[in-house]
Amino acid sequence: MHWLARQVLRLAVVLLCVTLLTYLIVNILPGDVAIVILGSLATPQDIAGLRADLGLDRPMLVRYFDWLGSALSGDLGRSYRNGEPVAQAIADRLPVSLQLMVMAQIIALGIAVPAALLSVRRPGGLFDRMSASAAFGFLATPNFMLGIVLIYLFSVTLDLLPATGFTPMSESLWGNFESMILPSLTLGLIEWTVLMRVLRSDLLTTLKEDFILLARAKGLPPWRVLLLHALRPSSFTLITVLGLNIGGLIGGAVIVEQIFALPGVGRLLLGGIFNRDLILVQGTVSFIAAGFVLINFLVDMLYAVLDPRVRYVRFRS
């Protein structure tokens, strides 16, 4: 079978498993949306009535396949709480979360790649040791704490950036950017550490290769050897980690959105969990999982772009 077809099939199977698992977990969660909606003074009859209205009295698997059928056509159901379509709720908040993660990723790569390149110029040198210490320091910092420190520094002390709240792009481009800087920094400043260490270690391995020696023998200056010859063949682990880290990034985004009061998918999800709005939670988690799987699929495609040998194996055999 063609490589691509195989990948798509695998994607479908993974998504099926993920949504089913989510459905099971969400339904095992303690708490009842009917009680949340009606309050603790409601009679058992009222609760049973509402459960029937919401379709919660049917067996779980039946509900799952029901949900899956509509989900495939883009309908993730309506919030138990306020009747808002779940798909619409996600679509409204997605841009905020995406912006947060993309900016965080740019910050992370923007620090990690130059830091790794500078480190390997002199392994064990001053910069290498300093960046390693900085990386371990940031890695050991929980992101809620880093967020608070950043707020304290840039909002409270320096009064440069807003502490919380979100300005939509449609309102003010600059205001939007300003409101996203601290949240993205909070995520990015932790993310870069792993990326830097991984890239550094791969660069060191690559720099021992004969083709690097040959590049140097051509008379290329060190920075050209690094950028033109060493960087690309050293970036495969980085790409893998980038894909795998999306999971951590999403988890971090949920927390960061909470700290900075950003109206993103993460806050939607947390709200849903607090309200036992199972259908909302189900939709959001499935969406996130699908996004995760899809991004890793794209990352996998990226190998083929970066490494002609992978392309060769995949498309010619």
Next chain:
Amino acid sequence: MSGAVSGGPLLSVRDARVGFGTVRGLLRAVDGVSFDLQAGRTLGVVGESGSGKSVLVRSLIGLVGGGSGAVVGGQVLLEGQDLRGLSAAGLREVLGRDIGIVFQDPMTSLNPVMKIGRQIGEGLQLNRGLDGAAAARRAVELLAEVGIPEPERRAVQYPHELSGGMRQRVAIAIAIACEPKLLIADEPTTALDVTVQRQILDLLQREQRQRGMAMILITHDLGVAAGRADDIMVMYAGRAVEMATTREIFRGPRMPYTEALLRSLPRLSDVAHTRLSAIPGRPPDLARRGMGCAFAPRCTYRSDRCETEEPALTRDGARGFACFNPLAAGSRVVA
């Protein structure tokens, strides 16, 4: 720009030393090697694995050291210019323009993620000031010259799309692209199929003659050097132990190790695939060198003196050998 004293050697190496700091102490990989190479001539550097051939030539052009904890000493003159005294940028200029190098394994010496044409053209752009298009055109010409069919198509392919022999041809094209005066070939055929080894050696020799380059041909096989090198330097444990014209070496080695190397050559008269008489024993541990001759434990001519004193390279006219009990001049080796 040539600062050569006319008539002087192209390359002159004096007392080259390379030591690596290892956990077991200083490892003397190259221990006081000197030689001269005239323009247009070929020097064969022959020795067993680990004798320091690669480290020697890499140290000449500044490719050892720089973070690897290597200590490099001695003098290297290219056309009278001391390479060791150059700035990093100055050395890069000499490297790019005047020296080409071919490594042992074309699987690892070509960048796997860069198109072949670019790998050839890169040096031309940097050292010869060609623009991208001109460098690309020249790369195709060079591919044709080193015997690669369909050079236009190959130029935009990646190394893994070529066979080992083809890759080594590409490596040669890279090495000769900037018209160097000195070509260093470090065991250019060891990693290749026997059937293509000869073709690659012939190609190297042809290019060398056409371009009037000097060549250092490293090999562990005296047979490879036989028809192709003008002079031969035999290395053992980081030292030059015999130096002579190829003809003299084959007429009669003076140093027992050279004799042993000759004995291990396969002969035409041998039944195919009979076992060669490999040299018994192993080379010494370079980090734990004793006082005597490094070859003594394996030498059949050894005397007491060999155990306590290290023989220096003694000159006998143009040839030199390091041995207390040299073989008589002109003693033919009968395997």
